[in-house]
Amino acid sequence: MLKTAILVSAMGAGLMVATVASAADAALGQKTFETTCVACHGAKGVSVVPIYPNLAGQKEQYLVEQLKAFHDGTRVNPIMQPMAAALSDADIANVAAYLSSLKPE
Template sequence: MRFPYSAALCGTLVFLALADQAVADAATGRDLSRGCAVCHGANGIGTAPNNPNLAGQTEFYLIKQMQDFRDGRRENEQMSIIAETLTDEEIRSLAAWYSSIKITVELPAK
């Protein structure tokens, strides 16, 4: 079954997501991230095996995950509590900061 409006809908959703992210402020996110550094490191690299790396993740992914923690769609003993206090603007700013960190990958030698 084909949905003739699906392409237009997808385009609209992408536009809205990008417009929403446009108000994100990476500098504010950097300031907010000081509280995240204990688990996620000052550079966005997790400080323990159970703490994910946030550096270099896409803004969309980070926003979605933090909103899911905040809204109860995703649960973690610590993140659920921390995220419940975050506003949408703070989430966007944190995502802007972590996604702006550039990471590199080095393949192992043969």
């Protein structure tokens, strides 16, 4: 009985995470990207500078995890940490939704 309750709770938590992830707004993410990220990562997430990665078409969850790691300092980069520190969790989700919707070039 306890195992069943734990399993049901875990499944419910998984559904909540999936719901939150799908609630991201790519249009808002585009606006945030264009005001915060475009200078380094290029229009439509394709950088023209070799030291900055292309982000267009990256997996949404990967982008969320990396931005959160920069935000909380578990991933260290002197350029990205201050940029990510200014983003809310909603901003991060929205930017990730936008970038993952783009086709990589």
